[in-house]
Amino acid sequence: MPTVFAEDSVGLVSPQVLHFKEPLPLACGRQLADYELVYETYGMLNAERSNAVLICHALSGHHHAAGYHSPDDRKPGWWDSCIGPGKPIDTRKFFVVSLNNLGGCNGSTGPGSRNPETGRAYGADFPVLTVEDWVHSQARLADALGIRQWAAVVGGSLGGMQALQWSISHPERLRHCVVIASAPKLSAQNIAFNEVARQAILTDPDFHGGHFQEQGTIPKRGLMLARMVGHITYLSDDSMGEKFGRELKTDQLNYDFHSVEFQVESYLRYQGEEFSGRFDANTYLLMTKALDYFDPAAAHDGDLVKTLEPVKADFCVISFSTDWRFSPARSREITDALVGAKKNVSYLEIESAHGHDAFLIPSPRYIQGFGRYMNRIAV
Amino acid sequence: MRADLEIIQEWIPAGSRVLDLGCGGGELLAYLRDHKQVHGYGLERDPDKIAQCLDHGVNVIEQDLDQGLDHFADDSFDVVVMTQTLQAVHYPDRLLRDMLRVGKTCIITFPNFGHWRCRWYLARQGEMPRSEFLPYTWYNTPNIHFCTFRDFEALCREQQLRVLDRLAVDRDHRLGALARWWPNLLGEIGIYRVTR
Numbered sequence: 001m002p003t004v005f006a007e008d009s010v011g012l013v014s015p016q017v018l019h020f021k022e023p024l025p026l027a028c029g030r031q032l033a034d035y036e037l038v039y040e041t042y043g044m045l046n047a048e049r050s051n052a053v054l055i056c057h058a059l060s061g062h063h064h065a066a067g068y069h070s071p072d073d074r075k076p077g078w079w080d081s082c083i084g085p086g087k088p089i090d091t092r093k094f095f096v097v098s099l100n101n102l103g104g105c106n107g108s109t110g111p112g113s114r115n116p117e118t119g120r121a122y123g124a125d126f127p128v129l130t131v132e133d134w135v136h137s138q139a140r141l142a143d144a145l146g147i148r149q150w151a152a153v154v155g156g157s158l159g160g161m162q163a164l165q166w167s168i169s170h171p172e173r174l175r176h177c178v179v180i181a182s183a184p185k186l187s188a189q190n191i192a193f194n195e196v197a198r199q200a201i202l203t204d205p206d207f208h209g210g211h212f213q214e215q216g217t218i219p220k221r222g223l224m225l226a227r228m229v230g231h232i233t234y235l236s237d238d239s240m241g242e243k244f245g246r247e248l249k250t251d252q253l254n255y256d257f258h259s260v261e262f263q264v265e266s267y268l269r270y271q272g273e274e275f276s277g278r279f280d281a282n283t284y285l286l287m288t289k290a291l292d293y294f295d296p297a298a299a300h301d302g303d304l305v306k307t308l309e310p311v312k313a314d315f316c317v318i319s320f321s322t323d324w325r326f327s328p329a330r331s332r333e334i335t336d337a338l339v340g341a342k343k344n345v346s347y348l349e350i351e352s353a354h355g356h357d358a359f360l361i362p363s364p365r366y367i368q369g370f371g372r373y374m375n376r377i378a379v
Numbered sequence: 380m381r382a383d384l385e386i387i388q389e390w391i392p393a394g395s396r397v398l399d400l401g402c403g404g405g406e407l408l409a410y411l412r413d414h415k416q417v418h419g420y421g422l423e424r425d426p427d428k429i430a431q432c433l434d435h436g437v438n439v440i441e442q443d444l445d446q447g448l449d450h451f452a453d454d455s456f457d458v459v460v461m462t463q464t465l466q467a468v469h470y471p472d473r474l475l476r477d478m479l480r481v482g483k484t485c486i487i488t489f490p491n492f493g494h495w496r497c498r499w500y501l502a503r504q505g506e507m508p509r510s511e512f513l514p515y516t517w518y519n520t521p522n523i524h525f526c527t528f529r530d531f532e533a534l535c536r537e538q539q540l541r542v543l544d545r546l547a548v549d550r551d552h553r554l555g556a557l558a559r560w561w562p563n564l565l566g567e568i569g570i571y572r573v574t575r
Contacts, residue, residue, distance in 0.1 A: 316433075335440060336450045339420060342396075346433060347440040365426055372433040 008084045009076065010042040010067035010091050015107060018144050024102075024137055027130040027293075033116060037141050038107030039063050039099035042083060043091035045147075051379035052147045053089055054138060054174075055079065055098040056155030056162035059230070059287045060279060062106035065098040066091075079156075081362035088371035093379060094151060102137045103129045103286045111282030112213065122282075124210020129286060131158075131294045135165045139173065151379050152176035153313075156359035157326065158287065161294045164334065167313045168296050176377050177313040178370070181323055181359040183330035184304055184337070185295040190325065193233055194288040197226035201281045210282050219281045224272035226284055231271050236322035236355030240264060304337035314344040316373040318366070320358035321351050346373060380406055382552030383462055383570060387486050390544065390572055391417060395457035398482060400444055400474075401464035404428050405437030412437070445469045448477040456482040463568075465489040465531075466522040475573075476538055484543065484574045491547070493527030493563045512550045512567070528563045535573060544572040 005011045017038050024032045040063050045052060055065050057078075066083035068076055083089045083096055100108040103126060111126035118125075142150065153174045155163040160182025167177045183190070201207055204222030208215045235243075244264040253261060260266045297304040315338050319331035328349045338345040348369045352358040358366065380388075384407045391397060393415040399408055402421025405428075411417035420438040423429050432439035442450075444461075445468055459482030465471050466489050478485045490513060491497075500508035507517040515522060526534075528547065535542055547558040547566025558566040 332450065339440075339450075340452060340455070342418065344438050345420075345440075346438055347442075348429065349441045368426070368430055369433065372430045376433060376436050 005068065008086045009080065010084050012069070012071070013040050013042060013064075013067035013077075014069065015040050015063055017107065018141065020137075020140055020144075022140070024133070024140070026127050026133045028128050030127045032102070032109065032127065035102060035109035035137070036107075036113075037099050037102065037109075037137065039097060039141065040065065040067075040077075041098075042066055042096040043094050045095040045145075046379065048379075049147055050149070050151060051093060051095050052142075052145075052150050053094045053096050054142070054150050054153045054166075055083070055089075055096060056134075056138070056153065056159035056166075057098070057101065058155070058157035058159045059284075059291070060275070061159065062104060063098050063100040063108075064106070066096070079360065081360065082367070082370065088367055088374050089154065090371075090374065094374075097141070097145065097147070099138065099141060101129075101134050103283060103290075105280035105283040110280065111210070111286065112280050121211075121213040123213055124282060126282060126286065128289050131161050131165045131290055132169060134162055134290070135169050138162070138166070139170055142173070148173070150174040150176075151377055152178055152374070154178040154180075155182070156180040157182055157356065158291055158294075161291070165294075165296060167311045167315070168307060171310050171312040174313045176316070176373075177311075178316045178318070178373065179331070179334060180318045180370075181320055181326050181331070181356055182317075182334070183326040184297060184334050186292055187330075191292050193229060193325075194292055196229050198285055198288055200225035200229070201285060204281075207281060210285075212281065218276070220276045223276035223279060223281050223284060224269075226272075227275040227279075228268045228272040231268060233325045234356045236324065236353060238322060238353050239355055239357075242353065243267075304333065305340035308337050308341040308343060311338075311341065311343055316346050316348070316370075318348045318350060318359075318370060320354065320356070320366075321349065322353055323356045323358060325356040380410055383488050383548070383568065384410070386546065386548070386552060386570055387460060387462065387488070388415070390486055391415065391458050391460075393417070396455070398422070398451065398456045398459045400459065400461040400478070401467075402428075402432065402437070402439060404431030405435045405439060407460065407462075408432075408437045409435040444474060447473065448481050451481045453480055454483065458482055458484050458486060460486045462486075462488045463490070466524050466526065468524065471524050471526075472534060472538070475534065475540075479538075479540060479573070479575050484572060486570070486572050487531075488568055488570045489526065489531065490522075491528050491563065491566050491569050492525040493529060494567050495564050496567075498564075528566065528569050531569065531571065535571075540573050540575060542571055542573055544570075546570040 064077040065079040066077040100106040103110045115122040153163040153166045160179035201222035204219035206217040207219040247263040297307045300306040319328035335347040350366045397419035399421040408419045422442045459478040497508040547562035550567045
């Protein structure tokens, strides 16, 4: 008997790969001679090619945003709560494109791919990429798919930064821009957390200067620590308190340093452990650098209003009350600058206990607001 | 459209930039956009009303007015509108000053606590007035800063603001000859246009 998926699921999906032969010039001054992008699509592109929505992923995301790769999959794609028939990004209306960014470790060309110049894995030799570079590569993907203009570019966190960059780099190529739980640039505190994560990886003896693949090792401890510190910033104090409190895994305190005593320790270790088994350390470094470097207003002496003046898209900016990684104030900066630049923008500040992670969690108010905005988009 | 909004829209020049404080479902802004090429934003805090704004394609910013208008630059709007909300904010005086920092003119409507019905209710019952129009008990009401027309005009004088227009209407926003004659006693709702 075939497995039946929920009515609001996009069901079975399979990734596709596109090979690009035209060299991609990068912000760092280097270029990628040729590269591949892996992506998925959900829904149907209409005859006018006017209903395409691009999903930009966050730090550890990838192309598999919705549906299932096999009927046996335990979990659907990472943003399945928001993509599907009747969901905010309604696949009955939109043709959704979701890719794995360049430099990623889920199929697109990245540090784990073969460097054509050496015949070995790029490793640490993979160029440092910026959000602008990603948008550039995504525009090439749009060209290849015959999408001249997106109905919307949508992203959360680092994905929101890509959406924002799209509106600046290619004003004519998107009608709507949805920026969720994001920021116009990182704060010193954000960069500081990223640096701790990078140091955890860089100082892992198994990292081998980024060429661990050749050594047949994985900097597992470093990646695990990086993820643990990152994960703390994704949750709110309240949600951690509610989930774990000071609950113990053991019956009593052991008065030592190696036992896993508190539930929260166990949870973080599990998260770190799981992540270190599926993510590439060089990709993690690259993603955090792209975050740190993102600052579109820098080209205009820090004037975000001026930066956004050429923008043509209408915006929906969404933040979450307990997000302290990219707090509502950061989303409000984007909103205020858009108002200053006389652009159309709506701003939602959703009450949520889930911290930064709230953008992945389908709370009723979030789904309602996001859905109502998407629903209004003409295709 | 609500009758007060019908009156207000006439006071808003075509093509102007408008900020609507407590914009509700975005009715006024949608009308102004469709009929008068107005570019506007609404501030609202009620999630359902915000969703209605999104349905109308009206720019809505989720914000509590008690936070003030620090997010908006001086002179960034031609008109700042606030209907039936003045009495519900914590610092009406600060907000009024802020509105006229951000906008060149302001349109404000509020219920007149000096209306004869309020006075009669208080005089006769010795209790805070309640009505169909203002149904709340004193201890559980969003309306924490009631004022009369005279009170409001005194505040305008204190802030050296000029009242450009004033209409006193009844609860259905009808203009009556009586209210024109003695607004502070006979007008239920005041609609003011104020500038620096």
